[in-house]
Amino acid sequence: MDESDFRKDTTFGVIGVCGANGNLIARILKERGFNVIGTDISQKQDCRFASALEGYDIEVFYGETPDEFFEKSDYIIPPASLSKDSKVYKRINKPVLELTDVIEIFKAKKPVFGITGTNGKTTTTTLLKKIAEDNGINPCKHNLEGMQGNAEFIPILQSRLDADVGILEVGTFGVPGTVERIVKNTDMDCGLITNITPDHLKDLGSFMDYANVKGELIKELDGKKIIVNGHDPTIIGLLRQLNYSGEVITFGVDVTPDSIGLKECVCGNEITVKEIISGCGYYFCKCGITTPQVDYIATNVDLNNRTFDLHTPEGKLTVKMAIDGLHNVYNVTGVIIAAREFLGLPFDKILKPISTFTGVEGRMEKVDTIDGKTVFVDYAHNPAGVKTVLKEFQKLFGEFTTVITISSESGYSSDLDIFNSVLKFSRFVVPASPVSQRIAIEKLNENSRLNDRIFLNHMSDFKKEGTLGADKDDVADGIRKALNLDCEMIVAIGEAATKFKSVIHDFKE
DSSP states (O other): OOGGGSOTTOEEEEEOTTSHHHHHHHHHHHHTTOEEEEEESSOGGGOTTGGGGTTSOOEEEESBOOHHHHHHOSEEEOOTTSOTTSHHHHTOOSOBOOHHHHHHHSOOOSOEEEEEOSSSHHHHHHHHHHHHHHTTOOBOOOOOTTOOTTSTTHHHHHTTSSSSBEEEEOOSSOOTTHHHHHHHHHTOOEEEEOOOOOOSOTTTOSHHHHHHHHTHHHHHTTTSEEEEETTOHHHHHHHHHTTOOSEEEEEEEOSOOOEEEEEEOTTSSEEEEEEEETTEEEEBOTTSOBOOOOSEEEEEEETTTTEEEEEETTEEEEEEOSSOSHHHHHHHHHHHHHHHHTSOOOHHHHHHHHHTOOOOTTSSEEEEEETTEEEEEEOOOSHHHHHHHHHHHHHHHOOOEEEEOOOOTTOHHHHHHHHHHHHHHOSEEEEOSHHHHHHHHHHHHHOGGGGGTBOOOOOOOOOOBTTBOOOHHHHHHHHHHHHTSSOSEEEEESHHHHHTGGGGGGGOO
């Protein structure tokens, strides 16, 4: 079945329009000129994504699924979660289109670019969209308030919304097949990998299992074009292991490494990495994998003035950023290449939006100043992300207190790595999540001298939910304790810190 098989006066009845998938499906079909009606068990005031339907002229039956809904519909599209044994499903008396049918029939029909990696995906995706918009190119947006754009089927459906291009954040929990499914079902043309560092390992088993999930982007874009961080040995190793035959464009940053790290190679050996940011830098493995001479290299990096030179195949550029950190030099460089190669823009049209991009909410975000103490939040939630971000905070601002709200998806060893990085880069540590509190007790029992640096003021009984490691009260307690310490800057890290950042304002008189 093809989209052309449906008359334009066809009416599609979408069940569950308050869910992400149902909401997107209803909008896709309406944008393509079909009649759409919807229903949901939620009342309108409780419909999480009701605002995304505004302006679409879609009749919605909230709180019920009346007979009128079925009478008006030519086809019914139920949510994937709706049991065939449910009362609502048994009332369906019209042909049914499942979620997979919608994806198969209604194609993206636009150029699509995908961005994956462990850290930097959201910043990279958001900046590339800004560059597109500032140059009159309309990228598709899911407009689902409070919802990540890389979850479940959102990228696939988002790519089908009316727009000039699709710029998609790909993959979130490292589930095998997720990236492959998105690339295949969006007919993706090109992609970018920011970095691959350990994350979400608890259910996957090993780092290379996780890396191979990200490597699905390489596999599925074989013969096309891919932009990669050449300073990441895992990415370079996967390109070789998967015999990638498309065009590879590499980038990196030329600064003096300031630490040594170990990383598992695709061959099974450990690679010593002279790190520029966590897990990325200069490396050599006896299997032959080594840092390539990259196509785009950032030099003369001035973090205080947020400037760097970028050497490209077409000449040297001077780049001015409005965001902080060496990790963002990597992110911005990748975006410049994507904007040039995928959007086809000249460099002068790319650099101006970069100079005015102030970042993504929850990434090195200054929230408020309380009694002379500046409070930041950052979403960093895995060992590499925490190490990279806190190192950049230290370079830029000096001493700070870190409030930990993280409970790693990779288990105790990653939580311990996170805590150790916090100890390394912070003046004071306030553990606010239950797992960081338990590690704090272990540390204090091992070394009483840490009493002057680790401040444990309560024990939480919060049970983690996905990547959410603490609740609102935990965050508030952590911020309260940090504000009472003799340090003029506070950095609260983790999903809970960003989700509940509003509590920070409560301390302002």
